[in-house]
Amino acid sequence: MKRLFVSGRYAQLALTFLLAPLTAWGQTTFDEFFQNSPSPMWMVAVDDGEIVRANPAAKAFYGYPNLEKMQIDQINTFTPEQLRAEIQLASRQERNHLIFRHRLADGSTRLVGVYTQPYQWQGEAVLLSSLYDMSAVDGVTGRRYVATIEEQVDLQTMELEHARERTRWLWIGSALAQGIVIVLLALALWRLRGAQRERTRLIDELSFRNHELERISQAMAHHFQEPSRRLVSFSHQLKRLPPEVLDDSSNVAVGFINTQAQRLSELVSDVQRYLSLDQTPLTLERLNVERIIDELYQRDPLLGPLRDQKALLIDHPLPEAFFDRKQLGLIFKLLLHNAWQYRQPSRPLTVEISGKVVRGRAQYRVADNGQGIAPEYRRQVFEMFNRLVPNGDAYPGTGVGLAILVKLLRKADGQITIEDGRDGGACFVFDLPLPGEKRQ
Template identity: 25%
Template sequence: MKTLYTRIVIVYIGTVIVSIIAGLVTIYLLLESKYGDEQEQYLIKQGQSFIALYEKRSLKEMESIMDLLHKSMFVNFRLYDSSGLLKTFGENLHKDEQISPQKVEQVIKGNVYREDARDRFHPIVGLPFQKENKRYALFVYTSDESALEKGFIQIVYLGFFCVLLTGSLLIAVASQYIIKPLKNMTKVTKQLAKGNFDVKLNLTRKDEIGELARSFESMAQDLKKMEQMRKEFISDVSHEIQSPLTSIRGFSKVLKHKNLSQEERWEYLDIIESESERLSKLTENLLRLSSLESDHHPFEPETFWLDEQIRDVILYTESEWTQKKIEVEVDLAKQRIEADKELLKQVWINLIHNSIKYTPEGGRIRVRLVKWVRQVNVCIEDTGIGIAEEDQKRIFDRFYKVDKSRSRKSGSGIGLAIVKKIVEIHRGEIHVKSKPGQGSTFIVTLPLKQSRRKYLK
């Protein structure tokens, strides 16, 4: 009983046995109801034929005739008169006391007797008749088990036995068909545990087992992607942390040289300070992203003017876009929104900061707020370097950079991942439209109100 195969086979055989027993009982009850009545009528007809024949024959003549006929008639006869048993034609009853003197006397007096002797398949019928002014009682009954009855019972038993045997063999084979893919899944599970995610079940079945197998393969591919992302994450984090640490360590060693000029010393100290800030910001962003993805980050919605918040962020970054002589166009419809004010502020800071970073001097940035019935769209459009189509699908992945050189100026690649997560927390969406050399447009869609489910999270 330790294997599913054994359990399926045992349960099926048990079910077949119970079904056979129920079938036998049902057949028995149906036959007893119908066959018993027909058997009784048959005995009466045979008894009447015997009486008609006996009225024209003597007792000795009847003996010779009935010796030939009773076997083919599948019935037996007992003839009584007022003094007792005269003759038995055929087999004796299973129990002679079943026909008591009282019953014989009752029939001789002219009453028809019916009795369920052992069961409905073996009734006894008593018929009265007269011959030469003498009263007789004729009892008619079947043999204990006639050849016909034996044959019928054997056929029924043989049929049910064949059903049991054939069904057991078929379920033994069919169970292998059911269990085989499950065994394959067990093997695949062991492969997954060893880190081998390139597994295939190659199962084309359309039933629940096939659906489970396809889900299993899909899970293996998802695990493979997660493992690949984990390795990339570790590699990216290591690279991002190692890069500023290498700079800090290198310039710290240079500062030990006594022959450095004061100007060079300050320059190297500025680089060390810049790399330290970069490392601090990277750590801060990693902690923020981890907190957002843990679903335990505080979410405190409040109602505020969204257009005023975006305008404040644009003013906050004024020194950056004025330094690059970037023209900023603002078209903000007045709109109140229910959201986490501090989290949304981080979205606008990151998006506007990216637009400034990748827009060349003399370029243009346009920020628009469009309100709808139940949602609002914020579009941040720039005339920057643009994003290739293959990169647009991954720019929201953490540590992914369009700039493959990974220079210090390209950032850590976490900002857009934080933006997307904050937008998702607000049950919103973010999309990007861009072409290389033609700028980029980030479109953020947010609901005007947050559902109560979010509050209870």
């Protein structure tokens, strides 16, 4: 223990003498004392940890032929990060006595005490250090002291090792996470490219189908209509023949041909109108719905029976809509004609049109007191060619009208449903955009 304290005290005194004012010690005296000191001494650069100068005692103690110009982390067992932190503490004079394990040239490790002070050497900031060996200690007390110091150093070293291990595992975990993210991104990119290819294929297929429908629509407008018109024309000629030419069965056959030819013509015309909706863009504008209904009601020949019975009631005011003028007239025409066709014969027909704003949309209701539609058939009637009554003179039609209505509303993101009307009748409820509504 005595030897330990003596060597340590000498190292501290040597450092004190070296840092005395230059008025008392000349530069030559400083160099002589540094070089001739029996205590190992060196200077370590603050910025990069390089040993810029070492005295013979230090070179002899460590045994490295090129001790000067070595980095301190080549000797010290601490991590470079820990050493930088210790150097910064010493340079700020927050710590001047340090204990480290140093590696010697022969591979052995020594516990070394270091007294250090900031110093300027040839214009460079260095730490001037005086070192002493704490490993060679005599006596039980001294060995216990050294053992305690070593235990503290071991704990600190172990903590550093644990920190390294944690850092390593964190790095591994981070690398794995990055790898997983890269794989997921690659998989997402692969799926996105697949989706884009499928989207391109579907767009091409849709374009092809639309072209087909356009061709069918054109064919129905010309090639399909022509045979039906010829059938109607020739059946009319046959009906004008003298009675003695055609017997009763022939008259029935001619009537059947005329009826079916007329139905075929109407069917082709309605299907052509349905298909042409895809090729007809909407001309959207702000519409006064009451005015459009009034003009339609007063002028359309198909709605003459409703005018004669004064069957239409309008619950004023109706909200305005942002839609195509012609197509909006067609929607109300279809619904009003449908109400008249399926009226209840036992009572006068009443049709009431009302409207309100619901969730930012204009909602309209066309309610009648006719025959009504059972709940289980209220979705079926909107399908093309679906009719709930047999076709005949009492209920003419093709089953396409409500399908056209649905398609028109879908072009404005609208929907239509059927509810109970007045006295068991039907109520058609549909919505349209309001003026100023932004469509996606």
